[in-house]
Amino acid sequence: MALLPRLFLLRPLMLTVASRLSWLPPLVARITVGWVFVLSGWGKLHALPDIVEYFRTLGIPAPEIQAPFASGTELVCGALLLIGLATRFAAVPLMVVMTVAIMTARLEELTSAGALFGFIEFAYIALLLYLAVAGPGPLSLDALILRSSRRDGSPSL
Numbered sequence: 001m002a003l004l005p006r007l008f009l010l011r012p013l014m015l016t017v018a019s020r021l022s023w024l025p026p027l028v029a030r031i032t033v034g035w036v037f038v039l040s041g042w043g044k045l046h047a048l049p050d051i052v053e054y055f056r057t058l059g060i061p062a063p064e065i066q067a068p069f070a071s072g073t074e075l076v077c078g079a080l081l082l083i084g085l086a087t088r089f090a091a092v093p094l095m096v097v098m099t100v101a102i103m104t105a106r107l108e109e110l111t112s113a114g115a116l117f118g119f120i121e122f123a124y125i126a127l128l129l130y131l132a133v134a135g136p137g138p139l140s141l142d143a144l145i146l147r148s149s150r151r152d153g154s155p156s157l
Contacts (some may be wrong), residue, residue: 026137029127030081036124037078037094044071058104070097081131084140091132098125 044051048068055063055070073093080090098121102110106119116122136142 023138026131026134027139029131030084030087030136030140033094033124033127033131034078034081034083037074038082039078041071041073041075041078045075060100060104070100073097081136084136084142087136087140087142088132091128095125095128095132098122098128 045068048071051071052063052067055067060066074097077090077094080086081094101121102116102119106121109119110116
């Protein structure tokens, strides 16, 4: 038997395994991106004078306001992603922060779509978009709250 028909015979098994592991991608995405943003936000908040000055060199308006705001957003929204609470909401401000990072700190390197796709910030945007659309997955506080509210007879979220 040729290789291709053998692969088609394995398809049901592969689909069964994939469906049983459907909880894994959102969990890995949340932990990966959440951890990165928690560490980044924490580090920036503890080096705020340097971050304010860096924002000033990038030409970001009101760096004294924007630097702590962006840093705090990274820390708080990253922590929300880690625990899977308000995941869809928390992903949106982080996408904005990454878009601003690309449009300021990485703008000179943005020479083509290929360059954009190579930016780590764009990879974070892609993961955050996935989480904003697909949600946090079953191993999250969002899912726990939803299951609890359904058991209590409360209206679903």
